Amino acid sequence: MSKALVINGQHRSGTNMLARLIGSQPNIICMTGIFEMLKIIASMRGVGDKNVIVRENFEASPNVFTEKSHHILRSKLLDSYAGEILAMVAHPHYVGDGSDKVYGLTLNELFAAIPVIANHEPVNDLGGLMSAVGEKLGIKVFGSKWASGHNYANTFLKSPDAYWLEIIRNPYAVRASEELRGGPKTWSNLKDHEDALKFAKSFKHERMLVIRYEDLCIETEKTTAEISAWLGETIKPTELTNPRGGKFVPMTSYHRLDGNSHEIQDQSMSNEIGSLDLERWRKTYTARDMAFLNAAVDFHGLYEKEPVDAASRAYAASRMAKMQAINAVRPIVRGAFNLAGFDIYRSPPKVTI
Numbered sequence: 001m002s003k004a005l006v007i008n009g010q011h012r013s014g015t016n017m018l019a020r021l022i023g024s025q026p027n028i029i030c031m032t033g034i035f036e037m038l039k040i041i042a043s044m045r046g047v048g049d050k051n052v053i054v055r056e057n058f059e060a061s062p063n064v065f066t067e068k069s070h071h072i073l074r075s076k077l078l079d080s081y082a083g084e085i086l087a088m089v090a091h092p093h094y095v096g097d098g099s100d101k102v103y104g105l106t107l108n109e110l111f112a113a114i115p116v117i118a119n120h121e122p123v124n125d126l127g128g129l130m131s132a133v134g135e136k137l138g139i140k141v142f143g144s145k146w147a148s149g150h151n152y153a154n155t156f157l158k159s160p161d162a163y164w165l166e167i168i169r170n171p172y173a174v175r176a177s178e179e180l181r182g183g184p185k186t187w188s189n190l191k192d193h194e195d196a197l198k199f200a201k202s203f204k205h206e207r208m209l210v211i212r213y214e215d216l217c218i219e220t221e222k223t224t225a226e227i228s229a230w231l232g233e234t235i236k237p238t239e240l241t242n243p244r245g246g247k248f249v250p251m252t253s254y255h256r257l258d259g260n261s262h263e264i265q266d267q268s269m270s271n272e273i274g275s276l277d278l279e280r281w282r283k284t285y286t287a288r289d290m291a292f293l294n295a296a297v298d299f300h301g302l303y304e305k306e307p308v309d310a311a312s313r314a315y316a317a318s319r320m321a322k323m324q325a326i327n328a329v330r331p332i333v334r335g336a337f338n339l340a341g342f343d344i345y346r347s348p349p350k351v352t353i
Contacts (some may be wrong), residue, residue, distance in 0.1 A: 001136025001161050004127045005143035008150055009167040010176035014213035018167050019145035020240040020248045023271060029103045030143035035126055036082045038149050038203045040076045042353045044069065054148045055195050058155050062353060065124040069077050069353045081117055088243040097245035105137065113137055127159025140233055148192060150199040157205050161176045163231060168200050169213035170303055175293055176281035187327040194297045201300040217274035247271045291316035301348045
């Protein structure tokens with residue numbers, strides 16, 4: 001059977017690079033965000049934003065699919081698959097290799113898997129579904145890159161053909177990149193980061209592997225050999241290709257269009273693993289920033305915390321107290337506005353799927 005693979009990590013942790021490394025190997029396809037269950041569940045519950053539910057339990061109500069919702073789930077899965085393929089055809093940043101193929105296959109070959117998605121049972125067996133799609137496409141591994149989906153790992157891994165590859169990165173680098181591109185600066189977002197690190201440290205499964213972004217960049221041969229042994233398929237260091245067969249280069253927060261927070265495919269950059277400076281975060285992240293992250297987030301022993309001076313620690317304590325106070329007031333303000341008939345915050349409604 002074809003293997004089902006999810007590559008997951010926090011935003012800005014190297015998931016794109018890892019997905020393209022895996023997807024650039026023969027007989028492997030790795031799509032971006034396809035069948036991302038947290039997005040699907042958030043949509044079905046009327047939340048919209050998956051970040052609201054990332055720390056919830058996905059093996060209990062309201063996040064367990066009922067038979068009544070199976071037809072909606074199937075529709076979402078079909079939309080996800082077709083939408084990803086069509087998006088890659090028209091992607092403005094991906095330059096093709098001159099062929100009409102996407103992920104190494106023609107559109108007819110890719111869309112031949114639609115009946116598999118339409119008829120697979122049980123529809124909520126995502127690992128089994130991805131394996132069946134891979135079989136139809138004639139490949140050894142069918143993968144998808146997710147972000148912040150770690151709490152769905154246990155559910156996904158119930159399929160015997162499912163594999164979960166988690167990538168983690170230095171928390172300072174992650175936060176520096178997020179803030180540079182205008183990402184959220186909320187207490188909840190910090191706790192999401194902490195939860196992801198806790199998962200990487202404590203969750204154990206024979207078909208789950210955790211790798212460090214830094215190890216992938218510095219010890220590429222060793223890390224790819226580790227992935228190969230775990231997955232049972234050969235993964236070799238190679239030049240990265242995008243889904244249309246052209247050159248793929250890193251999508252960093254330091255390469256953006258002026259006035260645009262979206263990363264661009266800078267074709268002057270190298271498309272080899274480890275081509276970027278791993279310490280580039282130090283250019284924008286201050287001692288105060290590091291002190292705050294030290295105080296706010298438990299790294300769970302996965303990374304060493306940077307030493308900071310007393311003044312920076314005092315600033316961090318004040319900043320954290322303010323952020324916690326704002327976080328505590330939010331539910332009160334939200335409740336008051338809700339009573340007045342206004343909805344100013346997307347909180348998870350008590351709607352089962």
